Amino acid sequence: FPTRRSSDLGFLLIMILRFSVSILIIIVHLVRIVYFFSLKNKILTSVYLEVEMEFAGRLKKIRIKLIMIGICLIFLGGYSLIQEWKDQKKNTTKKVFDQYTDAFFKENISTNEITMHFFLENPEKYRLEQPKNLYPSMNQGSVLNEKIKISKEIEKLKKFKQKELTKKQQNTYMVLMDYLRRQKNLSMYPYYERILGKTSGQQAQILLTLSEYRLKNEKDIKSYFQLLKGLDGYFDSLIEYSKEQVKRNLFLSDQSLKEVLQQIQNVIKQKENNMLVATFNLRIADIKGINAAQKKKYCRENKKLIGTKVLPAYEKLYSHLQALNGNGKNENGLYYYKNGKEYYKVLVAQKTGSDKTIEEMIEISDRSIEKCLRKLIKLQKKYPNIINEYRNHKKNIKIVQNPQNILNKLRQKMVKYYPKAPKVSCKIKYVHKTMEEYTSPAFYMVPEIDSYKENVIYINKAQTAELYPTLAHEGYPGHLYQNVYYAARNDDPVRYLLDYPGYSEGYATYVEVFSYSMMDAEGYGDIYQQMNMEMYEYNLALCSRVDLGVHYEGWKKKDVRAYLRSFGMDDSQADELFQMIIENPANYLSYYIGYQEFHELLTDYKKMAGNKYSLKAYHTEILDAGPCSFDILRRRIESNL
Numbered sequence: 128f129p130t131r132r133s134s135d136l137g138f139l140l141i142m143i144l145r146f147s148v149s150i151l152i153i154i155v156h157l158v159r160i161v162y163f164f165s166l167k168n169k170i171l172t173s174v175y176l177e178v179e180m181e182f183a184g185r186l187k188k189i190r191i192k193l194i195m196i197g198i199c200l201i202f203l204g205g206y207s208l209i210q211e212w213k214d215q216k217k218n219t220t221k222k223v224f225d226q227y228t229d230a231f232f233k234e235n236i237s238t239n240e241i242t243m244h245f246f247l248e249n250p251e252k253y254r255l256e257q258p259k260n261l262y263p264s265m266n267q268g269s270v271l272n273e274k275i276k277i278s279k280e281i282e283k284l285k286k287f288k289q290k291e292l293t294k295k296q297q298n299t300y301m302v303l304m305d306y307l308r309r310q311k312n313l314s315m316y317p318y319y320e321r322i323l324g325k326t327s328g329q330q331a332q333i334l335l336t337l338s339e340y341r342l343k344n345e346k347d348i349k350s351y352f353q354l355l356k357g358l359d360g361y362f363d364s365l366i367e368y369s370k371e372q373v374k375r376n377l378f379l380s381d382q383s384l385k386e387v388l389q390q391i392q393n394v395i396k397q398k399e400n401n402m403l404v405a406t407f408n409l410r411i412a413d414i415k416g417i418n419a420a421q422k423k424k425y426c427r428e429n430k431k432l433i434g435t436k437v438l439p440a441y442e443k444l445y446s447h448l449q450a451l452n453g454n455g456k457n458e459n460g461l462y463y464y465k466n467g468k469e470y471y472k473v474l475v476a477q478k479t480g481s482d483k484t485i486e487e488m489i490e491i492s493d494r495s496i497e498k499c500l501r502k503l504i505k506l507q508k509k510y511p512n513i514i515n516e517y518r519n520h521k522k523n524i525k526i527v528q529n530p531q532n533i534l535n536k537l538r539q540k541m542v543k544y545y546p547k548a549p550k551v552s553c554k555i556k557y558v559h560k561t562m563e564e565y566t567s568p569a570f571y572m573v574p575e576i577d578s579y580k581e582n583v584i585y586i587n588k589a590q591t592a593e594l595y596p597t598l599a600h601e602g603y604p605g606h607l608y609q610n611v612y613y614a615a616r617n618d619d620p621v622r623y624l625l626d627y628p629g630y631s632e633g634y635a636t637y638v639e640v641f642s643y644s645m646m647d648a649e650g651y652g653d654i655y656q657q658m659n660m661e662m663y664e665y666n667l668a669l670c671s672r673v674d675l676g677v678h679y680e681g682w683k684k685k686d687v688r689a690y691l692r693s694f695g696m697d698d699s700q701a702d703e704l705f706q707m708i709i710e711n712p713a714n715y716l717s718y719y720i721g722y723q724e725f726h727e728l729l730t731d732y733k734k735m736a737g738n739k740y741s742l743k744a745y746h747t748e749i750l751d752a753g754p755c756s757f758d759i760l761r762r763r764i765e766s767n768l
Contacts, residue, residue, distance in 0.1 A: 157645050178743065220291040225281065228299060232621040240350060243343060246623070248578035253620075257535065261357040265322065265364035267371060274314035281307050298763070299619045302755045306625045309756075312473040319461075320471045322365060323379060323448070324710040325386040329365055330444060331565050333358070334394065338559070339404040339572055339583065343415060348425055354401075355432040359440040366447045373454045377464060380455040383710055384448065390565050391445045395397050395438055402559035403433050459684075460677035461712055467687040469680045471712060479720040480756040482630030485679050488716065491723055492672040499665035502657070510654060530555040530586065533594050537603040540645045545604050546747045548612040553582040563589035569597045571606040576623045580616040582607050596659070599642035605635040613753045627754040633721015634749070640722065664722075668695065673720040674708045724757040725749065728764065735768050 233253060237243050237437055239260040243250055284304055289297050313320075322329050340351050372378040379387075394401075407429045411422050461467035461474075472485060483491075507514050534553060558566050568590040570582040584601045597603055609631070614623070643659045673690065676682035682690070684705050691701040708715070732745050748764050754765075 129587075136767075143303055154497075168604045188765065211417055216708065217577045220287060221293060221296060224287050224292055224296050224300070227287075228303070228619055231280070231622060235624055239513070240354065241336065244347075244350065245573075245578055246334075248341070248343075248575040252577065259367065261354055262361035262364075265368045267363075267367065270317050270368070270371075273312060273317070277307055277311040277314055281311065295619070298752075299622060301759050302625060302753075303621060305756050305759060306627075309473070309477045315478055316466065316470040316473070318375050318377050319467075319474075319711070321379060322368055322385065323387045325390055327566050327711045327714070328387055328390075328565065329563075330362075330387065330441075331390055333361070334402060334562065335566065335585075338402055342407075342410045342576075344414065345417065348411070348414075352428065352432060354428075355436050357490075358437055359443065361441050362444045366444065368452060369448065376456050378451060378454045378456075380458045380709065381452060382455075382458065382706065384452055384455060386706075386710075388445060388449060388452075391441050391448070393561065393564075394441050395445065397561045398438065400436065400561065401433055401437075403437065404430050404563050405559060408714070458709075460679075460709060464679055468679060475713045475716055475720075478628050478717045479633075479724075480627045481720050481724055482756070482758050483720070485675065488720055489672070489675050489679075492501055492668045492675065492719070495664060495668040495723070496672065499661045499668065502661050503665070506654065506658060506661075513654060513658060530584075530594055530598060533598050534602045537595075537599055537642065537645070540757050541604045541608075542740050544641075544746060545608070546750060548613070549580075549615045550583055551580045551607075551608060551611050553584060556583055556585050558585055558587040558589075563587055569601050571601040571610075573606075573610055574614075576614065576620065581613050582611070595646055596642060596663070599641040600635045604638045604642070606631065609634055609717065611748060612750050616751070618753055622753055623755060627756065628717040629724065629757065630716040630754040630760070631721075631723035633723075636667070637721040637725040641737070667719045667722070670704060670708075671715045673704060674713060674715045677705065677708050678712050681766040728757070728761060731761075732764060732768075734766065 688701040
């Protein structure tokens with residue numbers, strides 16, 4: 128930090144000069160006082176010898192006192208100058224820290240058009256220029272340089288002394304340092320990341336991203352068209368990444384590749400009923416300031432680009448990936464890759480934000496499964512038909528409820544337990560039919576940092592059975608509520624870039640489980656609510672235990688089948704879960720371990736707060752903190768109490 132050094136040095140020289148002058152003035156006055164009394168002493172000696180003897184003693188005492196006062200003044204002046212210098216240094220540190228985080232934010236948010244457009248509605252307010260790249264870079268240079276880049280950022284951050292920062296800056300410092308260290312650990316294992324997959328792969332996610340690309344004016348439309356034209360280049364980087372994985376024996380299994388190729392083939396087939404055509408037509412209809420004729424022209428251009436740029440890009444990707452078939456040497460979990468267990472450890476740490484060991488997580492999931500089973504058995508003994516009634520109820524549920532009404536009810540019921548959040552709008556959209564097989568049951572689209580008033584939740588009709596818990600997870604008091612609540616706090620912009628899946632998914636899971644206690648029982652009473660809560664935790668714990676077994680303990684498909692048979696699941700269900708876990712390692716742990724961490728924090732919070740305990744106060748604490756690791760969250764709560 129050259130600026131910081133030069134300003135500190137100049138200020139220090141000024142302080143030294145001022146201090147030296149002050150001392151010099153005091154010394155001169157002391158010399159004059161001593162000289163005056165010495166001179167007077169000589170005159171009095173020649174005239175009044177006897178009187179002077181008595182007076183001299185008094186003068187000596189006065190001189191000593193004056194000298195002592197002078198010395199005190201010197202120290203007080205020095206102390207005052209030192210304190211002034213320290214205060215100035217602290218103010219300089221605060222200013223430089225803000226400059227650093229601002230630069231970090233701008234650099235990372237403007238790496239490519241997709242990232243900047245989804246994070247900011249008005250990048251010009253942040254004085255950001257148009258990014259050179261359209262998509263995130265997956266080329267070899269960027270992948271291998273990630274470790275060096277992160278290490279440099281950590282060293283920059285270490286130069287700041289936390290004590291010289293404000294409380295808000297200290298929080299930002301801790302979270303950013305924790306985030307960078309977790310990312311650095313991941314960067315030690317280049318090309319281990321799964322970028323292709325049936326549902327979570329980049330080739331599937333990019334369609335959803337493009338279908339939700341914000342269109343508010345003609346500039347946005349032109350940027351969107353540039354992205355369609357540049358999709359081929361982005362897929363080239365995915366191909367390059369996949370070929371490098373083959374060289375390192377890290378490429379996905381043949382079964383996983385087969386599912387990816389099937390998904391790509393389905394996209395290629397949808398020449399007329401393509402989701403990018405349908406979603407573009409809907410979005411452009413809402414744009415004001417463009418006449419009907421121009422909108423039709425843009426719709427024709429969009430359809431043309433999909434036919435001439437997007438589909439050929441998918442055809443090229445399909446061709447290159449098909450050529451890699453047979454290179455997936457490992458049909459099992461990360462355990463069977465070189466250094467796979469070590470990579471899984473750091474992946475779990477990043478995905479969960481928890482500092483618990485893998486062994487501790489295994490123990491937690493085993494205990495949770497046992498606890499849930501005991502409670503379910505107890506319920507069944509008390510109410511013999513409860514399990515069958517529960518299953519039939521789940522089976523017969525259809526999406527006939529109004530999602531907006533459910534969201535409104537949830538928002539009303541949560542007031543008692545959660546702090547107030549800003550009023551925002553939320554549109555319910557449905558996943559395009561061509562993507563139903565390849566997307567989650569539901570998902571929330573995180574809005575822009577500087578424009579969080581408009582929100583979107585997607586529902587997959589083919590996979591969503593019950594809306595109430597789904598909308599509690601995605602809407603209120605889940606993802607939507609948590610995101611807009613924290614956005615309204617206007618924290619340091621850099622905080623909104625830092626992704627902590629364990630916090631975000633763990634919180635949404637925690638409130639989803641809690642939402643069962645707020646729901647209308649529909650004739651089933653507390654029994655039905657308990658059944659829902661126990662079954663939800665049980666299923667999540669079971670899936671997480673399989674994830675840990677497959678990737679850390681080396682369970683193969685036959686082991687998963689045997690394990691799940693003991694819980695009444697057939698082999699087809701076991702095979703499906705096994706494949707999902709192979710495709711997306713540690714995904715279930717973001718939800719489950721995150722949930723367990725929040726639940727554990729709540730238990731400890733009750734003990735610490737004592738008579739002052741309030742569930743609403745606890746929720747306020749975890750929401751005010753924003754996404755972070757659970758160690759940081761715990762320390763924050765303890766310090767506030």
